[in-house]
Amino acid sequence: MKWLSLLPSLLLATLTHAQKPLAKTNPYAQTDAMALRLPDSSSREVATIADYVDTHFTTPEEKTRAIFVWIANNIQYDVVNMFALNFYEDPAEKIARPLKTRKGICENYASLFTAICNRVGIRSLVVEGYTKERGFVGYIPHAWSAAFLDGKWWLFDPTWGSGYVDNGKFVRKMNESYFKAAPENFIATHMPFDYLWEFLYYPVTTEDFFNAKTGQDKTKPRFDFPDSIRAYEAMPKEEQEEAAADRIEKNGVRNSSAADMIRHLRVDVDNYHRQQENDRQNRIIDSFNMATRTYNQSVNQFNLFINYYNVQFKPPKPDAEIQQMLDTAAHQMQEAKTLATTIVLTPADSRVAKPLDQLKEGIATQEAHMKEMEEWLVKYLSKSKLGRRSMFYKITWFGIPVN
Secondary structure, rough: HHHHHHHHHHHHHHHHHOOOOOOOOOOHHEEEEHHHOHHHHHOHHHHHHHHHHHHHHOOHHHHHHHHHHHHHHHHHOHHHOOOOOOOOOOOOHHHHHHHHOEEOOOOHHHHHHHHHHHHOOOOEEEEEEEEEEEEEEEEOEEEEEEEOOOOOEEEHHHHHHHHHEOOOOEEEEEOOHHOOOOOHHHHOEEEEOHHHOOOOOOOOOOHHHOOOOOOOOOOOOOOOOOHHHHHHOOOOHHHHHHHHHHHHHHHOOOOOOHHHHHHHHHHHHHHHHHHHHHHHHHHHHHHHHHHHHHHHHHHHHHHHHHHHHHHOOOOOOOHHHHHHHHHHHHHHHHHHHHHHOOOOOOOOHHHHHHHHHHHHHHHHHHHHHHHHHHHHHHHHOOHHHHHHOOOOOEOOOOOOOOO
16 A cells, blocks of 8 residues: 555656756857857957967857857946947957957947957958837947858847846846847847848838837838848948948938938048048149159250250260260150140149149140250261261351351
8 A cells, every 4th residue: 555655646746847847058058168268368369369269169150159258258348438439439449448458338349259250250240220128229329240150141249148237337147149140030129220231131111110110021122132232342431331321311310329320421421532632632743743853854864965965075975875865855755744644633723734734835845846856866876977077067158157
């Protein structure tokens, strides 16, 4: 009877034990452990961190995981400067600061993650935008990263992935939701300024983001973002920024940080155009000055020939040396002419127009004198010694030679 009475209890105990939930395992446990063994002495520069990652990890996923985990566990969110996002900050400084101070804000987290990814051969970029938490759209900008793994873009937010701010203090706590997130899920909380970086064939508009309508609406026109990214990357920087500003405006602006980003991009483009115009004008002035210097060199060389001519080529020089004197002057004048004729002016170059016309007139006049002397020298070199001497004189009607 004792054995029989124990059987139900044993069965009950077994069933009760079986109903306990299994502990959730971390599929990246080994990767995380190895990432956190990075020696402190090797963690002060992107290059040495990347070397460690390349040495200890093989696949792009392992590498991005190692980078993400190391940053999440070693960089503390800089609560004091959390509103100090600076569009104009030197990109290199954004990366160097968190490695030096072990603190940073979103731009530092994202820039560091992207820099190490690119160093180990994983294509990555920083994305700027704004976010939504607990249904509230933030009014300050935020930055995160994107990386291209196995033929697809994935999104990473190393800032939110490292912890959160509670009562003005940073609480370090790993959040897996922001590691290798699919774009269609990530858009629920992260809205790029430029919809190109949503990595979605049916981008979410600003209005939809504010209204929590972030699902893929395939009734909209399809946006081929991979081709658009390739076209964007082939553009000069100023065209990239102009196109980005246009897309931000097109997608709708309800956020002050988005408006600030548009202004920032437009200012950059305007500054670029002004700099380009200044550079163009400086190139024109440089070309004009070079043409003028070459013209003066030619005139000086030609004067040396004329002075030698005026003393009837005395003391004597070899024919080749005499010819070279005139050829050098002619070559320099041709170079000055080429420089002058390649200068193309616009109405903005009025201060150069008159001096350039005068230079061209001077070149034309000197070319005529040189041509006259070249023809004379050909005859001179073809004559005998006696015939050459006679060429230094002009004959009057009375047959009297005059100098």
